[in-house]
Amino acid sequence: MNTSEAKEYLSRREIPQLFESLLNGLMCSKPEDPVEYLESCLQKVKDLGGCDQVKWDTFVSQEKKTLPPLNGGQARRSFLRNVLPENSNFPYRRYDRLPPIHQFSIESDTDLSETAELIEEYEVFDPARPRPKIILVIGGPGSGKGTQSLKIAERYGFQYISVGELLRKKIHSTSSNRKWSLIAKIITTGELAPQETTITEIKQKLMQIPDEEGIVIDGFPRDVAQALSFEDQICTPDLVVFLACTNQRLKERLLKRAEQQGRPDDNLKATQRRLMNFKQNAAPLVKYFQERGLIVTFDADRDEDEVFYDISVAVDNKLFPNKEAAAGSIDLDPAMMLDTGEFIDTGSDYEDQGDDQLNLPGEDTMGGFLEDLKKCKIIFMIGGPGSGKATQCTKLVEKYGLTHLSTGELVRSALSSETERSRLMRDIMERGGLVPTGIMLALLKEAMAASLGDTKGFLIDGYPREVKQGEEFGRRIGEPHLVICMDCSADTMTNRLLQQSQSSPCGDNSETVSKRLETYYRASIPLIAYYETKTQLHKINAEGTPEEVFLQVCTAMDSIF
Template identity: 70%
Template structure:
């Protein structure tokens, strides 16, 4: 092999360009696990079609696109000359160090993926061609989604995607991967997999079947947030099929399936949690699609052939219109979801919990009760004074004070499966999924409902998805307070406080990184509430007493 062979190979395979993109991503985001990060980036390279598709900013988020390419935008060959050591068999000089990257910031990691939102956005379908017809099939666990989805796909010659199978296959194939090991635990306990991870897997699968005339997606979305993400990142579905089935039927089917198939997520505790998640999410999800005129509901308690006959008629009318409609969209029968009808006998502690959900903890009931009280959000960065002001306001106005961090700490001292999962996530420095946080907040609100003048939530929501989901499931807040404090002030306060408590691990650099994450998540959240005329900003640079007086004036306006 002569000295020109490696250079020709590198040039032909666009290796310098690939290295440039990977290094830009690493230096911009500085992930705790660089190997896992690079594995995810290389997977993205395969999805894009190879290293020739990679650009210098492929692994850099939109907020950092204003950064220059490494080495001032020199050609890829010049870039390689700067970073390869002299020991390589190439006549390239060694560069002592790479130039610094300015305007550094960190993306908020909210879905267990160190690379989510870091990769360049891409189109799933060719924008120059009509996208395939998309049918989403949703329903409770055990409602027959898989069976009916396969029948639909076979009848119309569509491709079939099972989201559950996608995730289980990924978990099996990447069992040693830290992120997927945690996702496996989440699914095994009956919780929803992280939203962005699920969306990414669906997008990857869809890109493998670009020429399909139609696609049936089984088991997605599970909640409104997933529905919104699907529309934002992929497309609006052509039809949503909802299989409504009574709770006792679902439970019977799941237990039977567990005996026959032995799926890891069909254990008793997971079944209970999945049914609870379904009951909490089903009504708002179906209502969301009903408002768009996309959903048709079917009684799935019947024989599967009878159900499929009705589905076929509806699909024919909706996607392949006949001269005379056979069936049309139907309204959601709440008794099928919440077991308000006959035949929903309570045979276990979980059935009693479900009755409580239907009667006093269901979203509809909770929303109705919250209209009679006040819900105030207190937002602000670290050391902006949220905790102190919340305690003073709670005492003055007789409110129930809910701190998300305190609620999580209280959960950790229990011996529940949810507690074990949260501990595991925290040990691996992974964020707690939004579903778990919302569930804990709902439980805390429910326990005090009817015995308080209102709720004051400290540090919640911390990003826009939580805000949207809270409004969807519970209510729009009465007031949103934001303690506006400069980064310099908050940094000096945190560092000063850490010295008093002898926390030497807290450094100015750590605080700056934390604040960058905070501002990135907070900006769209504040805009969200500003457009609703709910946001009140308070100058938190002043003394505690002056800030409290302004907060009281705002609180007096709603009481």
Template identity: 75%
Template sequence: MSAGEAKEYLARREIPQLFESLLNGLMCYKPDDPIEYLESCLQKVKELGGAEKVKWDTFVSPEKKTLPPLNGGQSRRSFFRNVMPDNSNFPYRRYDRLPPIHQFSIESDTDLSETAELIEEYDVFDPARPRPKIILVIGGPGSGKGTQSLKIAERYGFNYISVGELLRKKIHSTSSNRKWSLIAKIITTGELAPQETTITEIKQRLMQIPDEEGIVIDGFPRDVAQAISFEDQICTPDLVVFLACSNQRLKERLLKRAEQQGRPDDNLKATQRRLMNFKQNAIPLVKYFQEKGLIITFDADRDEEEVFFDISLAVDSKLFANKEAAAGPNELDCSLIMDSGDPGYTEFDFEDQEEDQSSFSGYGSTGDFSEDLRKSNIIFVVGGPGSGKGSQCEQLVKKYGFTHLSTGDLLQNELSSLSERSKLIKDIMECGEPVPAGIVLELLKEAMVANLGDTKGFLIDGYPRELNEAKEFESKIGEPKLVFCLDCSAETMSSRLLMRSQSSQHFDSAETIKEGIESYYQAAKPVIAYYEKKAQLCKVDAEATPEDVFLEVCKSIDSFLKNEAAAFSTVMQ
């Protein structure tokens, strides 16, 4: 059996799901005779009708379903990675040994049953075989991605994957699943589906077609963070086709498609929101691929056969050595996305347009302040829980006149606003899922735009938490001028948090505090390394007294402001 066949067999037979459920039962009950217990569980599986009927909590009684994490800081992917057999013949194993038992983590109130979560920790393509050629086709909603993708697949004998259809089929087949019900709601409002979920579905599909010569993926990625995630977890694409289409044409096509097909995500509100998201994300995404020399753009306002003729020339040139050079343009014509005279966004001809704008308070309502934001003094303050970020920011605001922004506070304020977006955030948080990075970034940008004229800079506390967030912020808003890392030992942070907890009404146990600190270290390490490499990082010893830490931070800010003033003086002379 080949590696691809082994993976396909495991996924099709729901074997990882079965193992997961059995392990959950074992970890919950810790039976004296585990063999006898497993035999009884397997008998129950037969009675239920097979492994596909088994859920993560099948062998957990109702009173035990809310389980505390045995050791936090690990994701669902880590759980599957840790419990799978240490067998060198298992396909594409990336890890050498199993960790100690105390590192297991079983999360409650989340859907851990998907085979996809296991697949995330394995290579998608067999490294011993040639990788299929990958073409990504991107563009606005209604730009003709599906039509052109199918034409490419048919001409070259490639396999076709529609990311939108993958998600819609999953939603339809798991309609009773809480997680996918939430994703259906997100898509129906015009927002992007969670990034990791989408990547996982793509990976699962790719693993089912290991022998293809080429694959055309329609409708992914939709922003820079998704592009980075695709490259990190799957591969760098061989070619990216961007279908540039005027706003007015997109609107016309979407309205026509809504009448003909009746797709749930083609409703009026979702259509407007999707166009807004596309307008915001398209230019950074195309520029990202342009820097890598991977993208060719095409004017998709033309007849579809004319567009495809140019695309086929580009594919011949890029992917097949003996073909003539392509005629497609390599530079993005931004006017095709942001037509100044186009009514596509300013007068959308929807009855609910005015209400939609205010209820979502999205990027469309912030205006174009891109240049002002990029020029502003942006300072990130990162550090673990209990490192003193909040206290230092309060003092810095008083001294320098900066605006202090905390993503936690912004989310709480949004939840209290009773807006359409707040309802979406509430649903996500109640399911135990993280708020999508795009929504957090949207809240940050709106808060920054609101304070642009009345501040000397922005102190952003506790952000970014992951490397993708850092890169997305730079792409959509701008680079931070300084990044302070309040460096503090786990022991000191834990001690401070325990003292704080004892003096407040909300008590956190030592185990909960430990989990939070471990989670911070795991996520922050690549972020800190990223800014250290860019020479923007200022590490500050946060073990000292708050007064000494403040003096150290002020020295770096004073030096930065002095250099800024000197540079400005030179320009003015």
């Protein structure tokens, strides 16, 4: 039986509730013979009809009924009925009554802390004021939560809270405290800090910043129990951002961070344990927030600017619906993508299970786009500057009834508009960066969607420029039916470009031509090799006249029409 099956069994059989009640009875009665006492209690359970009839105070004598339930057990039942669906098959209804074992060793040890103090109920936000918007950012260790949380906070003027930093600072400032010394050991081994301790620290931090318009909380919750406690004791979040990242990428980032920052919880053993905890807890947590309609998922394997662009559009749409939304938002809210290497194997051994994606129930945000696209052909036209791509594209459009999409034209058109996306693109390009793949794909998808039904196919010129772009296009839109590569020597392309420059005052010189060709060859060699393995590539000898080259291109085109 793996961990998930064990948790499900314990929850279904009401075992945590039984243990809670027995422990309350022992603490109140303090029997001389605890074994005999427990035997009598278990007999009473049988007489009552089973574990589901046991309450937190079943074994507490009447004069001691003022004892508060462990972890707020009985008091939380009405909350659970309000928050969770009444479907008996829903597997997360009683997760709050299944606390990690290490909580008993810390939170219930009166030498370390008073449990009643930890679960004390008090208002976090002033009811007379508007509550700040709350964004929770979750994901595996190394998925980029901190980076994206800071970007969100900066863009919207929100306060940023790192739960990990809160705990680390507390540990550092109270290093002589026995309780926090134990918590430090727990975190260093890769385990989760005790739930009520973490919630208390978040509460105290929130009460220190009562006037914020919004708050971004990084790294919380880590499991369903923590999510329930957050909603019970603080509030329901306005948005949950989940950064989905492959197992291998998480490990690479954590090891790199360990080298650069030297954090004590980034050691190899702790890293493996943290990934294991994430693997066990993430799927139920994502499923829970999905049931509440609160979560948006993003592919965090990509460049951080691309990820942030998608997040910013989602935040605009979810929290500021009256604000002008950036075009391309149809890329958001993909079906819940979870790495099977993270979530499927829940055994005790840490093992990389691969990077395949698992789709959980979710919304198909692309609508009928992909279905309509199946009726069209997709052709990539790649080649260096001066190879004659533009000339051949014009001829192909006329002969085959295709729609020509030039990525250069799409970018220029997007930059001419005043949208959130265009401003982000300008910021990136002014810093010398390339237009992120996510934005480029959004531009292409919009242009393709606008022509569906009126074209036989799409002739895409200038994309992809590297293997990563090709992989993303295939995953998010579809694989091309044909890739035409205009094969031309560097000398020929140089001569053509220099001849063209003579008729233009802003034309290329020998130095700029050389740099353009160097950039092209650096990216195109692995790209050509990538499509050769997929048997989609047709190399065209582009040294001849436009008419001679066109005959070769038509031969390649006729193979798919």
